[in-house]
Amino acid sequence: KNQVEQSPQSLIILEGKNCTLQCNYTVSPFSNLRWYKQDTGRGPVSLTIMTFSENTKSNGRYTATLDADTKQSSLHITASQLSDSASYICVVRGGDKLIFGTGTRLQVFP
Amino acid sequence: DTGVSQNPRHKITKRGQNVTFRCDPISEHNRLYWYRQTLGQGPEFLTYFQNEAQLEKSRLLSDRFSAERPKGSFSTLEIQRTEQGDSAMYLCASSLSDQPQHFGDGTRLSIL
Numbered sequence: 001k002n003q004v005e006q007s008p009q010s011l012i013i014l015e016g017k018n019c020t021l022q023c024n025y026t027v028s029p030f031s032n033l034r035w036y037k038q039d040t041g042r043g044p045v046s047l048t049i050m051t052f053s054e055n056t057k058s059n060g061r062y063t064a065t066l067d068a069d070t071k072q073s074s075l076h077i078t079a080s081q082l083s084d085s086a087s088y089i090c091v092v093r094g095g096d097k098l099i100f101g102t103g104t105r106l107q108v109f110p
Numbered sequence: 111d112t113g114v115s116q117n118p119r120h121k122i123t124k125r126g127q128n129v130t131f132r133c134d135p136i137s138e139h140n141r142l143y144w145y146r147q148t149l150g151q152g153p154e155f156l157t158y159f160q161n162e163a164q165l166e167k168s169r170l171l172s173d174r175f176s177a178e179r180p181k182g183s184f185s186t187l188e189i190q191r192t193e194q195g196d197s198a199m200y201l202c203a204s205s206l207s208d209q210p211q212h213f214g215d216g217t218r219l220s221i222l
Contacts, residue, residue: 089152
């Protein structure tokens with residue numbers, strides 16, 4: 001069964017700290033993996049997209065990694081800001097379908 | 111702003127009523143998707159169009175749900191005889207073929 005699992009479910013950190021979110025997937029065939037940021041009451045916004053051959057991709061303070069052998073991805077946020085408070089959703093494209101994780105809810109406090 | 115636009119942003123209705131949502135995709139995008147998202151969950155695929163053709167429907171899309179994209183531009187999602195379980199955020203996304211999807215801000219449906 002195609003699945004995308006994310007951990008932790010929720011995370012609280014202090015402003016300025018770094019954090020890492022995890023995504024494990026069992027999706028076949030694998031096309032690409034995307035991380036989305038979703039602010040409360042808004043639609044998801046794409047942060048990064050990686051294909052099978054890519055190990056790392058950065059977008060400002062966001063760095064995503066992909067290990068296609070172990071089927072794991074991580075999203076690292078550096079020097080967190082209050083505006084990073086949101087849900088982060090890992091999405092894997094398998095063939096024509098997008099398989100969504102349930103997200104990690106991140107709260108950044110001052 | 112040329113992003114995906116959804117209307118209304120919020121809809122409150124009584125159980126049993128019909129509701130219709132509208133999505134205006136990014137103008138050059140040929141694909142349009144509808145998703146449903148409940149609190150604490152990721153979006154769940156409902157259906158998608160390529161131009162005006164509805165190519166796939168999830169089994170989540172019961173016969174009370176119908177989606178149209180008559181001219182290959184905007185789309186509507188109608189829910190008939192709404193039930194409590196229909197309360198959710200309904201997200202629309204569009205893309206140019208297999209390119210990444212761009213999401214709208216959704217319509218939040220609350221059933222009283």
